Amino acid sequence: MAGESRRGRVLALYHLKGGVGKTTAAVNLAYLSAASGLKTLICDLDPQSSTTYFFRVKPALKHARRVLLKGGASVADNIKGTDYEGLDLLPADWSLRHLPSLLGRVKRSKRRLREILDPFRGEYDLIVLDSPATATLLAECIFVAADMLLVPVVPSTLAARAYANLRLFLRRKGYDEAKVWGFFSMVEARKKMHQATMQAMREQFPQWLPATIPYTVDVESMGLARAPLPVRSPRAVATRRFRELWEQVAGRMDGRDPETDPWVRSFPVREVLE
Amino acid sequence: MKSPAASPLVEQSFLVPSGEAGRGVLCDLRRTFALSEDGRSRVETLYHDTFDGRLFARSRALRLAQGELTLECLDSPHEVACVAFDGSPEFADGLPPGALREALRPLTGNRALLPLFSIRSDVRAWCLTNREQKTVLRLALLDEEAASGGRSERLDHRVVVRQVRGYKKAFREVCEWLARQGVEPEANSRFGEGLKALDLDPVRMTTLPRTPLSASMSAADAVRAVLHAQYRVARANEEGIRNDTDAEFLHDFRVAVRRARSFLGQLRDVFEPAPAAELRKSLSRLGRSTNALRDLDVYLEHRKEYQALLSDPLAGDLTPLFDHGARARAAVQREVTAVMRSAAYGDALERWRTCVEEEAGLPPGRYGSEPLAEVVGARVARKCRTVLEQGYAIPENADPDALHSLRIECKQLRYLTEILAELSPEVRGVVSRLKKLQDALGRIQDLTVHEARTGEFARALSEGGGGAALPAAEVLVSRMRAERDRECAKVRGLFVKFSRSLRETEPPYSLLLPWLLPL
CATH class of the missing domain: 2.40.320.10 (Hypothetical Protein Pfu-838710-001)
Structure with a gap:
């Protein structure tokens, strides 16, 4: 992905359902991206500021309104270096709760986030968006801005339903579904229901990344350690799975051929949502 | 935004x-x-x-x-x-x-x-x-x-x-x-x-002397310093030639030898004639011993360009020809390496060192104590006149052989002018014009030599049973001729620009005004 004439990609972790592991995935993928040599920016778009907390940065945005509406230098001024080489953070704070309503007031609102991020594509190889659980205008801004929309799905009935709704929404609104990829998160392999749900969803929906993130204590304790899993528990199973997930994401973003790339399992798009 | x-x-x-x-x-x-x-x-x-x-x-x-x-x-x-x-x-x-x-x-x-x-x-x-x-x-x-x-x-x-x-x-x-x-x-x-x-100096191989030249320096001291700089360049390139890392090592070695030989030939009577002639002869032998290798280097450097002159599949048919050239080059490289290990080569370099480091090796001659500017200026004026006479005589459809003589004169003039440019920077414009003219003449010479070389390689391949390259070589030779004719046609224009640059330069070139025809 790194090139001499840098044109960074935008990877968004999104789901309209909360508690599915978006922030955990965003933090670990951003860390692994930076560790692989890509200059990476992670943007915390969630007023809960969990990503900001994970990186031990104070949840405060200077001139928040200007950041959200004008972008440019006001965004650059807010970017903080993390403890990890090549990984910067745009922190969140409570004022972000106004973001959807502020976006509603500007022209070409759905393109706003993309326009704000565009100048930073020259500086970063990868921009990771950690989005809140939302179905507001902000969600549509994220769909427009992202080159790849990564959706963590807990293999449960409600999460499956939420995922079906999301895909239906994307199709009806005419968004490019080719950039939407799902992966299973918080998987408990011993649970038969999880196994069955995963199988059913894989058959029903296209484009799943093969890596599955387990529900483990290591992942849970990330909040205590306030560090990405590969730093805190480099040999943990969950760390290995996040590494696999990163390889698959990087492969997709590099545009590797799904037919020949062993990492990427591509499914034919079925008309399942009509 | x-x-x-x-x-x-x-x-x-x-x-x-x-x-x-x-x-x-x-x-x-x-x-x-x-x-x-x-x-x-x-x-x-x-x-x-x-x-x-x-x-x-x-x-x-x-x-x-x-x-x-x-x-x-x-x-x-x-x-x-x-x-x-x-x-x-x-x-x-x-x-x-x-x-x-x-x-x-x-x-x-x-x-x-x-x-x-x-x-x-x-x-x-x-x-x-x-x-x-x-x-x-x-x-x-x-x-x-x-x-x-x-x-x-x-x-x-x-x-x-x-x-x-x-x-x-x-x-x-x-x-x-x-x-x-x-x-x-x-x-x-x-x-x-x-x-x-x-205590490293990356630009250690400069062709200019370590002590800056001045107009009032005695000609013998100044030319000796210039010859010393050429000696250092030659020695610095020896290892690169032996290791065969880069064709430019040989090129720079040859240029240093040629410059030194040219100064000795042009600035006669700055040193005692007999030792100067001995050194010149010795340098001449050094240069000749590497002629074949340099010719093949230049030929192979043009490989891509010559293949581009032909369209497929003919361009591909040239591959055995250039491969043959590469094999010939490898053999010549071994010969040059052997020469460089020989006692005769060692003696030649030692003679050069003695001449530039010890005054007794190359004692000052009749003009040795004259100021550098006067000695070089007078010689430049004479050489310039020769170049102008030959240049004005270039016909519209100039013959490559006639241009070859002009090329040698230009080369000698340029080496002398470079010394002069050290004394008066305004002469640098003349050097760059002269270089352009010289480059064009060099290209004509390369094409002439390469035309013969292509024919020679094609015949050798054909005799060895590799006749497939022959038709491609014939087409290449005809394209080379056409290219050479185009280059020949450009020479007159470049010469005019060069002669105009002389008009715009302060002495000693203004001394030449009587010879500068209104072109």
């Missing part, structure tokens, strides 16, 4: 005094800011340049460290271009496509990139954290050693303070604290420090 401000890496290097005082400062620094250890590592940085320091001459340094090849600017320190790279760089053309290759190509041409020196850094990393245990500043303590050709020198200790983005205050506080302790910010680049410690 307004672009965000660029976020360059903000860092400041400080040179820490060696010994007890320096250690005390570092202990205080660590205690005052409660810095915590953040790991140790060793980094090897290898700097490269062409053997004649082309990058350094343009304030650039090429460094290879931690799998990255980076071209840095030395004037206003910044990275020009960078690429992930394994192994050792050889030629700009061999680098991965991208900004670095494009930036290097015009600087190094077809010169090989050779290791200049290395810096081994033992790095101790420290960091400063805030109340949240978040890193807000990074420091690195570097214990470094520069090495080149089996020699190594320790460099001053360095502390590099690097700002973590968004945490300016910590950076400012530490920098101010160090300044208060009398620790100086580093003024030179690491590259400069390494050069200084090892």
